[in-house]
Amino acid sequence: MHTILLVEDNEMNRDMLSRRLTRKGFRVITAVDGKQSIDLAIQQRPDLILMDLSLPVMDGWEATRLLKHAVETKEIPVIALTAHAMAGDEEEAYRAGCDDFDTKPIVMERLLEKIHGALRKG
Secondary structure, eight states, X not given: OOEEEEEOSOHHHHHHHHHHHHHTTOEEEEESSHHHHHHHHHHHOOSEEEEESSOSSSOHHHHHHHHHHSTTTTTSOEEEEESSOOTTHHHHXXXXXXXXXXXXXXXXXXXXXXXXXXXXXX
């Protein structure tokens, strides 16, 4: 069973996506901000991280940069998630170290394809 770290500050989005991923056979751990995502990634070593980009305390871009520079977490695939996709956000997410990018509202089939693709590469 693969473990996914879901980093999402919106409680409704976090609960909904966590339940849907659990039903698809994933173990899901959650973080509510970028700082907590780093702590959990180091402690739990998930197989994949779903990273919201607009987060309190530390945004998803900075959290991803730090995760990709840390020896313990640099190999964990990160898929950026954003509801406010602006021109350049996707490129910025890749520059920060994200392995893939998806927009909200979540289209589950599309997200699952990206998750499975990233897990196959890793």
